[in-house]
Amino acid sequence: MAGTVEDNLRCPACLDIFQDPVILLCSHSFCYVFVRQWWEQKGDQSCPVCRKRCQSTDPFSNLALRKVCKAFTQDSVELNDICSSHEEELNLFCEDHQEVVCIICRDEEIHAGHKFRALDEAARESRVSFLNRVSFLHNIVGSRKNNRDERIQHSEVIKLQREQIESKIKKTFEEFHRFLQVEESARLAAVRKDEEADNQRIKKDTEILDRDIATLSDVIKSAEELLTISGHVSFMKNFKTAMSRIQEVNWHSLCIFNSPLSQIDHVGNLKFHVWERMKETVSYSPVLLNPNTACSEMSLSEDLTSVTLLGKCPTSFDLEEWPMPKYVHGYVWGFPSDVGWRTWDVEVGDNNAWHVGVEYQDDDDQDHELRISFYDGKYICSSYLKKIHDPPMKLQRIRVHVDPAKRLLSFSDSLTKVELYSTYSKGHNYWKDYDESGLLLPIFYTGHPKMPLQIIPLRPRVELVSFDGKVVSSKPTKKKKKKKKKTRADI
Structure with a gap:
């Protein structure tokens, strides 16, 4: 009762x-x-x-x-609430020793100069603090569960990406003969290896999260059991140990790292990578379009060398009202670290709205554009909106030449070799704030759904380089046959 x-x-x-x-x-x-x-x-x-x-x-x-x-x-007043030394009611809390004492204990030498509080007041504040910690633990468990679910979902995304990449790889390898099946198997194995590596990382993260959840659940369970203790003395005797266990919990969630499988590594320039065996049947693209930067309005070709606009073609273009384009970024192998300059040609054809150029970062990590654009029948260079000299005929191919070391970017007619614009035009250098350690990426945009921008492929070649860095020959060398010395019998 x-x-x-x-x-x-x-x-x-x-x-x-x-x-x-x-x-x-x-x-x-x-x-x-x-x-x-x-x-x-x-x-x-x-x-x-x-x-x-x-x-x-x-x-x-x-x-x-x-x-x-x-x-x-x-x-x-229970027996447990009585001081074992003085048989007085335990109604004070020593903040220095973090223990419950009676009024006689307060006057002893061991507690000289210590700060005391009423037991009920100290217990109320401790319970409030403890409840906050338990609530925080519940939030941590929820965060861990969300992280685990996101990793599981990302595993499905990786699986779909792997299937798409495999489809492109198989289609490319259909052009080769039976003796290249070994190369095809190697490429497929590389994709599956990347998938397996990502899945292993996700599995490891999931196991860590499961362990964290189990540990936190045990801490929460023991904490909630402590909260059911009615007596102040029993609660405060176990409070310090329980609070220490909670504070030892790692509050930091794992950083979500959802990296997509790289189509560039597995699909980009695939024919070029097997060119040593099939060089007569392949071509090399100096720039590849990065599908991870393409918006939903853009469609890329399977070989990542052309971009097409999805939708209707605008009837007219206004310089002031034309919205900021959503560029597709290009990828140049090893650029600009290995070789100082790069050149690539872009087929624009009869496209009446396009941008071609590069995007770079300055010393303050701010993005800038250097581009040539065509819309409303006008050719404009860069974001400075400088009108260039109109060529006598509509441009069909644009050549982009970039040399970061010399701060040089030029656009020219690929067919006539006539220069259209350069960053050194009229003695001005608009690229002087470029940070060589920053990003430098080609950019492409098309505003015409029926006229894609196409990166012109190059014929692959081999350059033999000596140890001092000099080019020896652009073709494989052939061993010269030693002339047979004429003997007296031949004469």
Whole structure:
């Protein structure tokens, strides 16, 4: 019977005998401290039990319940609440030693100069702090579960990407003869190896998250069991150990790393990489389009050398109203670290709206564009909107020449070799703020759905380079046959 009465006098939030109880309009009673804390966390005045909204922002004090709880507390002092040394009630808390003491212990030499607080006050604040930690643990578990689910979903995305890459690889290898099946198998194995590596990383992360979740769940379980302890003494005796266990938990979530499988590594310039065996049947593209930078309005060819606009062609183009284009970034193998300059040709044909150029970063990591554009029948260079001299005939091919070391970028007619624009035009260098350690990427945009921009392939060649870096020959050397010395018999 006593246990039933005591249970009815406990706050449903803090599970302790009511301290300063208040009653809500829904007739539920709580400790005032926990009601205010609940309302601050939720941002509204709702009951923690039935979730019914309260109109008043200041709950009514339950005086009758306060008197009953006070009387019950005075009459139910347990043996565990008595000091074993002085047989006095344990009603103080030593902050220096973090232990419960009686009034006689306070005056002993071992506690000289220490700071003491009322036990009920210290217990209330400790419970509030402990509840906050437990709530934080629940949030950590939720974060871990979300990270695990994202990794599992990313594994499915990788699987789809792997299937797409495999399809392109198989189609490329159909052009080769049977003796190249070994190369095809090697390429497929490379894709599966990357997929396996990513899956292994995801599996490892998932295992770590599962272990974290299990550990946190154990900590939460033990913490919640501690919260069910009604007595202040038992609670405070175990509080320090439990709080230390919570503080030892690693709060930092794993950084999400969702890297897509690189189509460039597996598909880009694929024919060129097998050219040593099939050089007569392949071509080499100096620039590849990066599919990870293409928006939904753009469609790239399977060999990543042309881009087409999806949709309707605009009837006219206005320099002031034309929206900022969404570029497709190009990728140049080893550029600009291995060789100082690069040149590539772009087939624009009869396309009446396009951009071709490069994007680079300055010393402050700010992005800049250097490009040549054509729209509304006008040729414009760069974002400086400088009109160039109109060529006598519409340009069909644009040659882009880039030399970062010399801060040189030039555009010319690929067919006539006539220069259209250069960053050194008229003595001005608009590329002087380029940071050589920053990014330098080709950019492409087409505004015509029926006229793609096509990167012109090159015929591959071999250059034999000596140890001092000089080019010996552009063709494979052939061994010279030694002349047979004429003997007296031949004569």
